[in-house]
Amino acid sequence: MFTSLKKKLSKSIKNRRLHVFGLFLLLSFSIWVFTKFSHTYTETATIKLNYTNLPDHKIIAMDSVPEIKVRVSAFGFRLLSYYFSNQSMNVDLEKDTYIANASYVWLANKAQKQIEERMGASIEVLSVNPDTVRFNFDTLTVKKVPVRLRSSISYALGYNSMDSLRVKPDSIKIIGTVKGVSAIDSIVTQDLKLSNVNSNIQQTVELKLPNADGQLKFSAENVKVSLKVEKFTEGTLEVPVDISNLPEDKQINYFPKTIKVFYYVSLSNYKAITASDFKIDCDFEKATSKNQTFFSPTLTVNNKFIKTAKMKQDKVEYIITE
Template identity: 45%
Template sequence: MAFLILVVTKLSETYVETIPFNVTYQNLPETKIITLDSTPKVNVTVSTHGFNLLSYYFQNYTYKLDFENITSQKDNTYIWTAEKGSYSLQGQLGQSVKIISVKPDTLILPFGTLSVKSVPVVLKSEINYAIGYDTLEKVEVIPDSVKIIGAEEEIANIEFIETMLLDLNDIKTNINTTIGLELSNQSKRLKLSEEKVTIKTNVEKFTEGTFEIPLAILNKPNAVEINYFPKYIKVSYYLSLKDYKQVKPNDFKIECDYNEAIEAGASFFVPKLIINSDKVKSAKMKQNKVEYIIIK
């Protein structure tokens, strides 16, 4: 009983305490965004009975900063003063609480004009297919671009948005998955029109084939006779198993430029492989030099 009386007596006394308020924004114009790196706070020092202060120890308080009524504007900055905001604070605290001071007594709130910019999505991936499997198609990103919403000066230099890392191993089946977009290196104030994108591609069984392809000598004058070796170069190519029978030797050309060799003073041609089939994913020659001599 004595303890209870003591507690009631203490809580009946007047105390001075500082209460922190997190600031939130109210009635901020839709075309504007505050460009501070962190949300501001105000510390309100009050005088009141202990009973009134007791509730402040068990909850976080938020002060709604009203841009229509209690701020002024200068250039690209909103200015809030405790003098203008004290009435709103007092209403939130109640008439039994006396405000002694508000720190800081002024908030400088720079703002930018909201802008929208469309940028491509770049897939960040490490995809390893199982042996004998691959994809002929480009891995598809859906959608392939997104809109960034934020202050004009903040999005001006953003040229693309990367996905989170897509790490896949031993892939034998079609890829169809969703993955988030990477905004960690950008301002937290920026918003994206899409939070995730879909990644798709068809995975097929692949095989390798080889052809002996004849060489074509370009730009050789009619009056010049040359002998060169080899006359054919073996080409190995990589493609989907289902397309294997559709690819023929005439889908490949190997060309050597006579003028190029003469201008370089070289005793050999550098052959160039030309692929004329969209069914071939890659191809390479087994030889990268062609020796030649001028007969006359």
């Protein structure tokens, strides 16, 4: 029992000694810090100059935020508080600068009061370097360029479209410097790939916008792509053969008198298609000039609702009878 009590008493004394040592150490450090930071120091502070009130038709052409080095004198405590604050200052381009040679020019001597207010009342400003800062700018221009759709569309069996893919907007405006804008003639889209399509297309497609480090602005970042898709079918018709450029003193016999035409049309317009929507022509003058004993017929489609058309044969035999 006495042994246990002795150990507890010894441990308690050691803990008290540690607490006393720690207290004296903290007190000594506090006195040292107070002594050090009570002295006056001369230091150089770095301040970033952030611009404000830039007109909409101008852009700052600088790769980094400009900085000034401010030589100051103050007690250590004041300097310590500064280093824990926001080390930047706003420059109003309309009020704090003047324009010269495509630059907004900021003068340190005219901003002396603002610098002193930024540093604080207990900090003395000794010097500012550089004493002049230029915010180089470019005047913006606007250019309208077309949007180029990159697409690959395949339809399900029996489906197609009479239209082309519609892109909205079909052009966009680019705002930037004359140099940056002049190099762009069009904007392409991301690839639109659709397969086995059997219904109307309604897609939003992103634009591939040039990476210009924020120096260019675009009126749109994506476009709407649409297309009406319909059910299609194939039809056939017998179309009469016409002979053109036949001299009045010539008579011929030719075969066949009609040619079968295959055509592809939407199901909704299938019944409206007739033989009169096609014209098959054989040019006599052209055939004889090549010493041919046959015609090479040409097919003309006169109906906008016909997607494709082709003839079953590409020769018409003829003989001159008189």
